[in-house]
Amino acid sequence: MQFIDLKAQQARIRDELEKSYLNVLDHGRYIIGPEVLELEDKLSDYTGAKHVISCSNGTDALSMALMVLGIGKGDAVFTTAYSFYATAETILLTGATPIFVDIEKSTFNIDVNKLEQVIDKTIAQNKLTPKAIMTVDLFGLPADYKEIRRIADKYDLKIIEDAAQAFGGQYFGESTCNLGDIGTTSFFPAKPLGCYGDGGAVFVNDDEMADVLKSIRVHGKGADKYDNIRVGLNARLDTVQAGVLIEKLKIFDDELDAKTNIAKKYGEYLSRYVDVPVFEDGYKTALAQYTIMVRGDERDELSAHLNDCGIPTMIYYTKPMPLLKALDDYGYKAEEFPVAVECSKKCLSLPMHAYLSDDDFAKIFDAFDAFYSTK
Numbered sequence: 001m002q003f004i005d006l007k008a009q010q011a012r013i014r015d016e017l018e019k020s021y022l023n024v025l026d027h028g029r030y031i032i033g034p035e036v037l038e039l040e041d042k043l044s045d046y047t048g049a050k051h052v053i054s055c056s057n058g059t060d061a062l063s064m065a066l067m068v069l070g071i072g073k074g075d076a077v078f079t080t081a082y083s084f085y086a087t088a089e090t091i092l093l094t095g096a097t098p099i100f101v102d103i104e105k106s107t108f109n110i111d112v113n114k115l116e117q118v119i120d121k122t123i124a125q126n127k128l129t130p131k132a133i134m135t136v137d138l139f140g141l142p143a144d145y146k147e148i149r150r151i152a153d154k155y156d157l158k159i160i161e162d163a164a165q166a167f168g169g170q171y172f173g174e175s176t177c178n179l180g181d182i183g184t185t186s187f188f189p190a191k192p193l194g195c196y197g198d199g200g201a202v203f204v205n206d207d208e209m210a211d212v213l214k215s216i217r218v219h220g221k222g223a224d225k226y227d228n229i230r231v232g233l234n235a236r237l238d239t240v241q242a243g244v245l246i247e248k249l250k251i252f253d254d255e256l257d258a259k260t261n262i263a264k265k266y267g268e269y270l271s272r273y274v275d276v277p278v279f280e281d282g283y284k285t286a287l288a289q290y291t292i293m294v295r296g297d298e299r300d301e302l303s304a305h306l307n308d309c310g311i312p313t314m315i316y317y318t319k320p321m322p323l324l325k326a327l328d329d330y331g332y333k334a335e336e337f338p339v340a341v342e343c344s345k346k347c348l349s350l351p352m353h354a355y356l357s358d359d360d361f362a363k364i365f366d367a368f369d370a371f372y373s374t375k
């Protein structure tokens with residue numbers, strides 16, 4: 001059993017992938033070839049974002065978003081305490097200061113009730129200029145954007161939506177990647193829409209920002225590549241990867257439907273033993289992860305038992321971001337993020353992909369039965 005079964009997915013579209021690879025070998029336009037532009041159009045149609053700027057990975061997508069907003073030293077960016085390190089890392093790279101907000105236990109996303117208090121506190125300290133809120137749609141589930149937008153408007157902040165895990169999700173009919181002022185995603189192989197290497201994209205509706213993002217992507221180019229008018233990056237998506245993504249996008253909705261059914265099955269069975277994710281009306285998750293919370297302190301024991309039974313599991317995340325060593329200088333304390341700390345001790349992610357079989361389910365449920373019969 002695989003945690004994410006990329007092999008089964010590949011088998012399904014292997015012929016199309018081979019054709020796509022060969023086609024790139026034939027036309028030879030390896031950098032910003034026709035597949036890149038076609039993919040950007042398709043992603044724009046899918047999400048409703050007017051402009052899609054594909055790029056090298058989800059981390060560079062976040063850096064590009066921060067750069068286009070001119071965020072740097074002396075600025076504050078408010079973000080969740082619970083995400084993959086890239087979220088905070090890109091803020092640190094610009095020289096700005098990440099200010100962390102604890103999360104909501106039921107969604108693993110930023111707690112909008114605490115966000116406003118944290119912003120007020122930062123303003124009162126009068127050391128940093130509040131510039132943006134970087135939200136994360138963790139495990140595929142959108143954050144609460146109505147409330148986040150209200151707060152952003154009140155304090156005149158931009159919203160950067162880190163949808164690295166959430167391509168395919170929806171919030172009251174609107175697509176993830178298009179819920180903030182700038183959206184970003186990742187096409188790392190294990191993400192909801194993944195290629196066979198690194199890839200990412202930035203999503204905006206503003207024409208001017210789109211132009212600047214395209215310039216940042218290619219060394220801050222002006223009229224051409226050797227007319228450099230700002231500091232940028234080398235952050236292009238390979239043509240080969242764009243071709244892979246075009247093929248994967250064709251089966252994406254079908255896979256997401258299958259994953260949605262799997263989440264239902266999981267929830268119905270496992271809720272007798274553990275807390276399972278609950279998706280409220282209006283929220284559609286991309287199911288990047290299916291993450292349960294144990295009710296006691298048995299997480300590591302359960303994980304070891306499942307692994308012994310041949311069931312792969314992962315822990316996202318073993319530490320809230322502010323408590324990572326790379327952030328030692330900021331002096332954040334565990335007491336400031338009680339919910340994130342609790343989640344880091346109780347969460348466990350189970351296999352989640354469109355190709356889980358009935359046999360896999362039987363094995364997983366038997367393993368849970370056996371474990372909890374001894375508790």
Ligand SMILES: *Cc1c(COP(=O)(O)O)cnc(C)c1O
Nearest residue numbers: 057058059084086087164186188
């Ligand atoms: C994966 C991920 C990223 C980084 O994406 P890469 O393509 O690996 O650079 C950023 N933020 C979150 C929340 C992620 O899960």
